[in-house]
Amino acid sequence: MWRPALYKFVVNGTRWKLDSWSRECAYSGGNTNSVVRNPARVWQPFTRPHEAETVLYAWPVGTFDGGTFAKLADKAPYLRALGVNAVELMPPAEFGGGRSWGYNPVGTFAPETTYGRYEAFRTMVDTLHQHGIAVYVDVVYNHIEGEILWKWDGWTMGSHVCTIDGQSGEHGGIFYYDWTGSPPERWYTPWGKTRPNYERPEVTNYLIDNILFWLEEMNCDGIRVDSTINMRTVNNGGGGTIGEALPFLRAMNAVADSREPAAIMIAEDMQRWDGVTKQEGTGLGFDAQWNDYFVDTVRAEMKKTSDARRNMTELRHVVWNYDNNRPFASVKYSESHDDAANGQSRLNVEIDGGTGGASYYAKKRSTLAAALALTAVGMPMLFQGQEFLEDGHFRDDVPLDWNKLNTYGGIWRLYRDLIHLRRVLGGVTIGLTGAYINAYYVDETNTLMGGTGGIHGLRL
Secondary structure, eight states: OOOOOEEEEEEEETEEEOOTTTTTTOOOOOOEEEEOOOOOOOOOOOOOOOOOOOOOOEOOHHHHHHSSHHHHHHHHHHHHHHHEEEEEESSOEEEEEOOOOSSEEEEEEEEOOOGGHHHHHHHHHHHHHTTTTTEEEEEOSSOOOTTTTTTTTSOOEEEEEEETOOEEOOOTTTTOSSOOOOOTTTOBBTTTOBBBBBBBBHHHHHHHHHHIIIISSSSSSSSEEETHHHHHSSTTTTTTTTTTTTHHHHHHHHHHHHHHHHHHEEOOOOOOGGSSOOOTTTOOOOSSSEEEEHHHHHHHHHSSGGGGGGGGHHHHEEEEHOTBBBBSEEESOOOTTTTTTOOOOOOHHHHHTTTTTTTTTHHHHHHHHHHHHHHSSSSSEEEEEEEOOOSSSOOTSSOTTTTTHHHHHHHOOOOOOOOHHHHTSSSSSSGGSSSSOEEEEEEEETTTEEESSSSSOOOO
């Protein structure tokens, strides 16, 4: 009978290091080891949904319901009843500590230990597939933190004072940039001096292998690449372009397209640059990118207390806006982990002015924002708990309050019905999966717009 085994590498005869490709990490007596896992598995058949019919549900594993891959699998019937057909997991790879959003990765090939590890993740994927739900995962390649890759063979250039933040930092070794080169300070990211070195083919091959690991060995259906702006530039664009990151991102998408053509590659770039989803020439080749123009505009308009102040022309534009003549190249949403945190709260709470988030106006305008996303050109996305009016701001140590599913059952049914309409599950709303919208009527005085193809007389 096959059994997992613990192991480490001895590097240069003196350093005991985890395998950079570890599929699992085991902790024993303060010691961390790599674990051999058997990649063989007979997967259940599954057909990935077309981008025109996809409704995403953003899913932070640790706060959903029990905080494990097994508990997520148990919720597959709930998601199927709601109607979503794809989940987007915030980074599920091994991170430092026991709680996190996941954007502090240390082991890019190892599903997080506290969530259930390698086999539990694959069982979750299989279970979700059996319920008709695709699985997308978030990966973080703009920075990778310590423990596994850090000074892997012991080599380092030592410390340096960063000109961007004025703080001293240590060079992380062969996987990482140092502080020389052009642009300077390529080692700096908003999360530390830990950007992988995209000049080294050994590093870029490692990262591309990680994409294929999630798509093939773990049988996932899509990838969201976190903060690509901090892969292709320094300091959110303020410190110069990292030129070698551009061909790497193109190559990463080309390999994914070649090996898994039905998989969806999504960038979180947030700079409104259509080159992210351009498929030829200087484009990066992503299938879609998160659309902050939509979320920023819709949230701002929904938070206005006066109907007379709402800009209907602007709302019409974000609903039918898309890039590169590719209507499904934008992921459109009114809630995300970033928009519900970082000094902000969920939209219903912000509409209420920071109170409970369940007033008449909070209910009406937050669900209207979701209706705009679910009838817009693009791929719509919901954030967990949005469908039953979860309040407060998103934290990694506060689970969803499932009692609200009963308290706000009517809100849940509204979301369910909207999702079913978007996916044409009743057979009469095929226009909502179309590539175009003709929002031919805008009335600023009465805050009304109407059209065909995607929006049918939504009243604000």
